[in-house]
Amino acid sequence: xxxxxxxxxxxxxxxxxxxxxxxxxxxxxxxxxxxxxxxxxxxxxxxxxxxxxxxxxxxxxxxxxxxxxxxxxxxxxxxxxxxxxxxxxxxxxxxxxxxxxxxxxxxxxxxxxxxxxxxxxxxxxxxxxxx
Amino acid sequence: xxxxxxxxxxxxxxxxxxxxxxxxxxxxxxxxxxxxxxxxxxxxxxxxxxxxxxxxxxxxxxxxxxxxxxxxxxxxxxxxxxxxxxxxxxxxxxxxxxxxxxxxxxxxxxxxxxxxxxxxxxxxxxxxxxxxxxxxxxxxxxxxxxxxxxxxxxxxxxxxxxxxxxxxxxxxxxxxxxxxxxxxxxxxxxxxxxxxxxxxxxxxxxxxxxxxxxxxxxxxxxxxxxxxxxxxxxxxxxxxxxxxxxxxxxxxxxxxxxxxxxxxxxxxxxxxxxxxxxxxxxxxxxxxxxxxxxxxxxxxxxxxxxxxxxxxxxxxxxxxxxxxxxxxxxxxxxxxxxxxxxxxx
Numbered sequence: 001x002x003x004x005x006x007x008x009x010x011x012x013x014x015x016x017x018x019x020x021x022x023x024x025x026x027x028x029x030x031x032x033x034x035x036x037x038x039x040x041x042x043x044x045x046x047x048x049x050x051x052x053x054x055x056x057x058x059x060x061x062x063x064x065x066x067x068x069x070x071x072x073x074x075x076x077x078x079x080x081x082x083x084x085x086x087x088x089x090x091x092x093x094x095x096x097x098x099x100x101x102x103x104x105x106x107x108x109x110x111x112x113x114x115x116x117x118x119x120x121x122x123x124x125x126x127x128x129x130x131x
Numbered sequence: 132x133x134x135x136x137x138x139x140x141x142x143x144x145x146x147x148x149x150x151x152x153x154x155x156x157x158x159x160x161x162x163x164x165x166x167x168x169x170x171x172x173x174x175x176x177x178x179x180x181x182x183x184x185x186x187x188x189x190x191x192x193x194x195x196x197x198x199x200x201x202x203x204x205x206x207x208x209x210x211x212x213x214x215x216x217x218x219x220x221x222x223x224x225x226x227x228x229x230x231x232x233x234x235x236x237x238x239x240x241x242x243x244x245x246x247x248x249x250x251x252x253x254x255x256x257x258x259x260x261x262x263x264x265x266x267x268x269x270x271x272x273x274x275x276x277x278x279x280x281x282x283x284x285x286x287x288x289x290x291x292x293x294x295x296x297x298x299x300x301x302x303x304x305x306x307x308x309x310x311x312x313x314x315x316x317x318x319x320x321x322x323x324x325x326x327x328x329x330x331x332x333x334x335x336x337x338x339x340x341x342x343x344x345x346x347x348x349x350x351x352x353x354x355x356x357x358x359x360x361x362x363x364x365x366x367x368x369x370x371x372x373x374x375x376x377x378x379x380x381x382x383x384x385x386x387x388x389x390x391x392x393x394x395x396x397x398x399x400x401x402x403x404x405x406x407x408x409x410x411x412x413x414x415x416x417x418x419x420x421x422x423x424x425x426x427x428x429x430x431x432x433x434x435x436x437x438x439x440x441x442x443x444x445x446x447x448x449x450x451x452x453x454x455x456x457x458x459x460x461x462x463x464x465x466x467x468x469x470x471x472x473x474x475x476x
Contacts, residue, residue, distance in 0.1 A: 003367035004439060012367065030440050 006040035020110040021052050023102060028059045031067045041080065051122030052109050053082040056098070061088035083125035132191055137184050139276050140197050143204060144180040152179060155207070159200050162186050194276065198252040202264050205281055206256065209328040212281065212294040216323040216331055216456070217306065219289040219315035227314060229286045231255070238263070238312035245304055250274045259286045267301050280305060283328065289315065290335050292328060322459040330389035334456050340386030375436045375443040382450050388429035394458045396421040396448065401464055416463075429453065 001008075001016070008016070022044065027033040037055075044053065055077055059065070077084040087098035109118040147155055153172050156162055162183070170182045187196075205212065239251050248268025255261055263282040268274035280301065283292040291309055295302050306318045325331050333339045366372070402417035425431045429452065436443035444450070452458050 001365045001367050004371055005368065008367050009370060027439075032440055032442075036439075 005036055006043040019048075019052075021054070021102070021106045022048055023054050023056045025056045025058055026068065026073065028057055028068050028073075029062065029065045034068045034072060038076070049080055049082060051082075051118030051120075053080060054102075054105065055080075055082060055084045056102070057084060057086045058089050060086045061090060061094075077126075081122070081126065083122065132188050133193070135273075135276070136192060136194050136197050137188065139194070140187055140192065140200065141180045141184050142277075143197065143200050144183050145176055147204060149176050149179070151207075152176075152183075155200075155203055156183065158203050159196075161190065161192060161196050161200070166190075194250060195252065198250060198264055198266070198276070199254065201276075201279070202252060202254045202262055202281075205264075206254070206262060209294075210326045212328075213324060213326055214283075214292045214294045214328050214331055216321040216335055217291045217293055217309075217318050218321050219291065219310060219313060220317045220319070221289075221315045223316075229313075231261070231286070234261075234286070234312045238308050241308040241311055242304065246270070246301075248272065248274050250276065260284070261286060265301075265305065267296070282309065284309065284313070285332075286313075288336070291318070292331060322457040324393070324458065325389075325391045327390040327392075330391060333389040334453050339389050339453060340384040372437075378443045379433060379436055382444055383429070383433045388427070388433060389453060390430075391428045391452070391458055392424060392426065394423040394428055394449065394452060395460070397459075397461045399461060399463050423449075428458075 001019075024037045024040070025033075026037050055073065057073055073084060085098065085101065088094045105121070107113050108116050108121045111117075144152060149172070153167065153170075156167055157164075166186045166189075170179060170186070172179060235253055242249050242251060242265070246268065247270060250264075250266040250268075252264040253261060254264075261282075261284045263284065265280045265282070266274035266276045267278060267280070278296040280296050281294040282305070284290075293302075293305070295305070310316065310318050321335075323331060323334065398419040398421065399416040401415075432445060432449055435441040435445065448460070448462075
C-alpha cells in the first residue's frame with residue numbers, strides 16, 4: 001500500500017489487510033518530505049514502534065543536492081526507536097537490494113520467521129547502528 | 132572595404148552554427164547565389180568565414196549591410212540575449228494610424244541629435260514586429276558594433292522588448308526616442324525579464340493557455356479503468372493525488388508554460404520576532420532577496436506539487452507571475468496579516 005501521508009483515508013478501512021511494517025520514505029533532497037514524515041508519525045499507533053516501523057532515506061547518491069541534515073534523520077531514528085536504511089532508487093542494483101532487505105524485514109514483522117520477533121530484530125538493527 | 136567591417140562580418144559568421152550558415156547568408160541576400168555556390172560549406176567555420184569576407188570585399192560591403200546580417204542572426208537566435216519588457220502609455224483616446232516611415236525618421240532623428248556616433252538599422256518582420264539594432268558610440272569614438280542594443284516593437288501594441296547591452300546609460304535616451312517616435316507619452320519598465328523572447332511575448336500578449344474556472348466533473352467510477360501499473364500496489368492517496376492534479380490544472384492551465392529563468396522577490400518587510408530579545412534594535416525593514424532560478428521556472432513550479440515537493444496550491448506569489456506579467460517583485464508590509472503588496476516605486 002502506498003500513501004503520500006497519514007492518516008490513511010478511512011473509507012477504505014474495511015478493505016485493508018493487517019499492516020505489518022510501515023516504511024517512511026524520506027527524500028534527502030526535499031525538506032518537505034521530512035516535514036511530511038514527521039507530521040504523519042503522529043498518526044501511528046505506539047505499538048508499531050516496537051520494530052514495525054523503519055525509515056528509508058532515498059536519494060543518497062547525489063551528495064550535492066542534500067537538503068535534509070543527517071543529524072535530523074539520526075535523531076528521528078533514535079526518538080522513534082526505529083532503524084534507518086539508506087538507498088538510491090535510481091540505481092537498479094541498490095533498489096533491488098533494498099527491496100530484498102525490506103521484504104526480509106516484512107517477513108520477520110509478519111511473524112513468518114520462527115524464533116525472530118519484530119522487536120528483537122529491531123533492537124538488533126539499532127544496536128548495530130549505534131556502533 | 133573597411134577593416135573593422137570585415138572583422139565584424141567574420142565574427143558574426145563564426146557565431147552561426149555551421150549547418151545554418153548557408154541559409155542565413157541566403158536570407159541576408161547580400162551575396163548572390165552564384166557567389167554562395169563558390170563557398171564550400173563543409174570546411175571548417177574559420178575557412179568559411181574567411182571565404183565570406185572575401186566575397187563581401189568583392190561586393191564592397193559596408194557597416195549597414197553587416198548590421199543586417201547581425202539582425203538576422205539575433206532574430207533567429209534571440210535567446211542568447213536577455214530581454215526586458217517595457218510598456219508605453221498614452222493618455223489620448225484612440226491609436227493613431229501607425230506610419231512606419233515616420234516612426235523610423237523620428238527615431239533616427241532623436242537619437243542622432245543626441246549622439247552623433249550611432250548606427251541604427253531597422254528590419255520589419257511579419258506579425259508587425261519591427262526590429263531595431265543600435266550600436267552606440269560617444270561624441271569622440273565610433274559606434275561599438277559589438278555592444279549593441281536591440282529593440283523589438285510590435286507596432287499594434289504598446290509593448291517594446293529591449294535587450295540593452297552593457298551600456299545602460301543609453302537606456303533613457305533609447306526610451307525617449309521610442310516614445311517620441313511612436314507618439315506615445317510615457318514608457319515604463321515592466322519588471323519582466325527573460326532570455327526567451329517568445330515567452331515574453333506569450334505572457335504579454337496573453338498567448339499562453341490560461342486557467343479558466345471550468346468545472347471538471349469527476350469521472351464516473353466505471354469509466355475509471357486506467358490500467359494500473361501493478362495490480363498488487365494499492366494507492367491509498369488517490370483522492371489527494373487527484374486533488375493536486377485538479378488544483379494544478381486550475382492554476383497553471385493545460386498547455387505549456389512560458390519560459391522564464393528567474394523570479395526574484397525583494398523583501399522589505401519588518402523582521403517579526405515573538406521573543407523578548409530584540410534581534411534588531413532599530414525597527415528597520417529586514418532586507419532579504421529571494422531568487423528562484425531554473426531552466427524553465429514555470430514548468431518546474433507546475434511539477435512541484437505532483438512530485439510531492441510542495442503543498443498544493445502553491446503560494447500566489449509564485450503562481451501570479453504570468454497573470455501579473457512580471458517576475459521581479461518588491462514585497463513590503465501591509466497593515467493586514469497578508470504580507471505583500473506588489474508595489475514597485
